Amino acid sequence: MAIGKSEVRHIARLANLDFSDEEYDRFTHQLNAILEYVAQLDRLDTSAIEATSHAGSETGPLREDAAGGSISQEEALRNAPEPGRGHFKVPRVIG
Amino acid sequence: MKSLERGTVAETRALVASGGASAVEICRAYLDRVRAVDPRVQAFRTVLEAEALAAAGRVDRDRQAGRPLGPLAGVPLAIKDVLCTRGANTTCGSRILEGFVPSYDATCVARLRQAGAVLLGKTNMDEFAMGSSTENSAYEKTRNPWDPNRVPGGSSGGSAAAVAADEAAAALGTDTGGSIRQPAALCGVPGMKPTYGRVSRYGLVAFASSLDQVGPFGRTVEDVARVLQVIAGHDPKDATSASLPVPDYAAALPRGASGLRVGVPREYFPRGMDREVDGAVRAALRAAERLGARVGEISLPHTEYAIPTYYIVATAEASSNLARYDGVRYGLRAAGSEDLASLYVRTRRAGFGAEVKRRIMLGTYVLSAGYYDAYYLKAQKVRTLIRRDFEKAFEQVDAIVTPTTPTAAFRFGEKVDDPLSMYLSDIFTVTINLAGLPAISIPCGLTKDRLPIGLQIVGRRFDEETIFRLAAALEAELKFRDNRPAVAGDR
Numbered sequence: 001m002a003i004g005k006s007e008v009r010h011i012a013r014l015a016n017l018d019f020s021d022e023e024y025d026r027f028t029h030q031l032n033a034i035l036e037y038v039a040q041l042d043r044l045d046t047s048a049i050e051a052t053s054h055a056g057s058e059t060g061p062l063r064e065d066a067a068g069g070s071i072s073q074e075e076a077l078r079n080a081p082e083p084g085r086g087h088f089k090v091p092r093v094i095g
Numbered sequence: 096m097k098s099l100e101r102g103t104v105a106e107t108r109a110l111v112a113s114g115g116a117s118a119v120e121i122c123r124a125y126l127d128r129v130r131a132v133d134p135r136v137q138a139f140r141t142v143l144e145a146e147a148l149a150a151a152g153r154v155d156r157d158r159q160a161g162r163p164l165g166p167l168a169g170v171p172l173a174i175k176d177v178l179c180t181r182g183a184n185t186t187c188g189s190r191i192l193e194g195f196v197p198s199y200d201a202t203c204v205a206r207l208r209q210a211g212a213v214l215l216g217k218t219n220m221d222e223f224a225m226g227s228s229t230e231n232s233a234y235e236k237t238r239n240p241w242d243p244n245r246v247p248g249g250s251s252g253g254s255a256a257a258v259a260a261d262e263a264a265a266a267l268g269t270d271t272g273g274s275i276r277q278p279a280a281l282c283g284v285p286g287m288k289p290t291y292g293r294v295s296r297y298g299l300v301a302f303a304s305s306l307d308q309v310g311p312f313g314r315t316v317e318d319v320a321r322v323l324q325v326i327a328g329h330d331p332k333d334a335t336s337a338s339l340p341v342p343d344y345a346a347a348l349p350r351g352a353s354g355l356r357v358g359v360p361r362e363y364f365p366r367g368m369d370r371e372v373d374g375a376v377r378a379a380l381r382a383a384e385r386l387g388a389r390v391g392e393i394s395l396p397h398t399e400y401a402i403p404t405y406y407i408v409a410t411a412e413a414s415s416n417l418a419r420y421d422g423v424r425y426g427l428r429a430a431g432s433e434d435l436a437s438l439y440v441r442t443r444r445a446g447f448g449a450e451v452k453r454r455i456m457l458g459t460y461v462l463s464a465g466y467y468d469a470y471y472l473k474a475q476k477v478r479t480l481i482r483r484d485f486e487k488a489f490e491q492v493d494a495i496v497t498p499t500t501p502t503a504a505f506r507f508g509e510k511v512d513d514p515l516s517m518y519l520s521d522i523f524t525v526t527i528n529l530a531g532l533p534a535i536s537i538p539c540g541l542t543k544d545r546l547p548i549g550l551q552i553v554g555r556r557f558d559e560e561t562i563f564r565l566a567a568a569l570e571a572e573l574k575f576r577d578n579r580p581a582v583a584g585d586r
Binding site for chain 2: 003008011012014015016017018019027030031033034035037038039040041042044046049050051052053054055060061063071075076078079080081082088090091092093
């Protein structure tokens with residue numbers, strides 16, 4: 001097994017996710033199956049190969065640094081689950 | 096004359112332009128068709144009846160006033176629910192975006208509107224485009240128009256099914272590892288993933304940014320070309336969109352297959368392959384030879400590494416892209432959280448489905464400290480090898496032909512609990528996204544159970560024209576459109 005349940009719990013914390021105990025068991029099993037499968041990449045020697053990080057052109061295009069249109073504050077808040085006084089309201093951040 | 100909702104894109108636009116039928120009449124014919132068959136197909140997440148009729152009315156007024164009509168004037172289209180539509184719910188098939196209403200249009204959607212298209216509604220999909228059967232939608236179960244007990248493919252299953260069932264003249268989907276081509280194959284319609292950078296991704300809700308691309312489904316290859324013509328081209332709002340000129344795709348269609356060098360990669364016809372798929376694709380290759388193409392075997396030696404490479408690259412990018420869903424600015428927010436950290440966790444736990452969580456977990460793992468080199472960097476290097484396979488092949492051939500999928504449409508529930516077996520249904524399509532190439536799937540035959548079989552044509556970067564040439568010639572030779580899906584019933 002590549003990863004155990006405690007490591008899966010750690011990954012879940014990094015990803016801001018949480019599961020039931022039963023789900024942790026299932027994910028541990030499934031992630032191990034997938035990791036075992038992707039381990040076949042180790043058969044290839046890639047020490048002299050460059051990484052492809054993008055399928056597009058290699059150089060980023062440049063443009064004038066000119067301001068364009070934008071949306072209003074009201075519009076930006078229209079989808080907020082809890083807007084308040086022109087802000088996105090959230091629960092307590094510091095305990 | 097055939098009914099209004101059966102015309103091709105060009106026929107429909109010509110009908111509107113000549114006054115043979117009004118855009119509103121055509122729109123109503125499609126809305127009637129949606130009402131009649133969508134309860135069985137469930138291709139649509141949202142039908143935008145009032146908005147569609149209003150857009151059709153504007154086209155009719157333009158015509159009466161003698162104003163110039165756009166290239167898609169009065170043509171009713173469906174849009175995958177992962178593309179932002181101003182003022183219309185965009186859910187990405189996820190509970191976490193239930194009720195989300197974008198304040199802007201995706202560039203491809205804006206271009207369709209500007210071309211006079213009538214947007215009928217938003218189509219169902221696997222949650223955040225993660226899946227190959229549309230079973231991962233948090234909402235409806237979309238059915239294959241050829242057999243209601245089978246999946247339409249995915250993730251753009253709703254768009255493929257809508258076009259196959261004549262509920263839209265054409266549709267937009269998105270393709271990260273096969274999400275246009277695989278459902279196109281399973282539903283028996285043409286569908287194209289253009290070259291990475293050909294179509295703007297602005298307003299496409301991101302899954303894996305280095306792989307995602309928007310593309311059309313149509314009932315004919317020409318329809319695909321006519322929709323691509325409108326959505327293709329540079330967009331300053333997407334830094335990865337190419338600033339190359341867009342050729343006249345319709346002009347490429349009648350050029351025929353004569354003289355084209357077609358490569359058939361032996362790795363895409365493995366031992367033990369489905370015999371009906373193998374037979375239909377080989378028959379199409381013989382048809383290509385009759386049309387004057389020179390067909391020969393080639394090799395893409397790193398093909399077997401494509402699926403593991405894809406699932407590392409795609410999940411890594413997804414885990415980063417999906418970090419934005421936190422219950423603060425839009426979408427679902429879990430009630431009763433005491434602090435911000437628990438708000439994030441509770442919202443994401445309630446809002447994401449199992450496959451999305453699985454991919455976020457895998458992506459987080461392969462990017463996490465100590466594993467980055469072993470997984471993500473390794474996969475990016477293998478991606479280079481896969482890309483080079485194609486570059487080398489295209490020194491000898493003009494197009495590559497493969498099956499689109501290993502099998503025809505599978506049954507509901509057959510693969511949903513076995514992620515690896517579901518991932519393998521993309522085995523012939525993911526390589527193309529990793530290499531950033533354009534490819535189309537066209538139907539090339541039926542199984543004995545009357546399920547469509549898809550053939551994939553791959554081209555060089557930004558050479559969609561050669562793909563259209565070969566696809567249009569094969570389409571005319573194979574005459575697949577004489578077949579009608581089971582849901583048609585009435586005809």
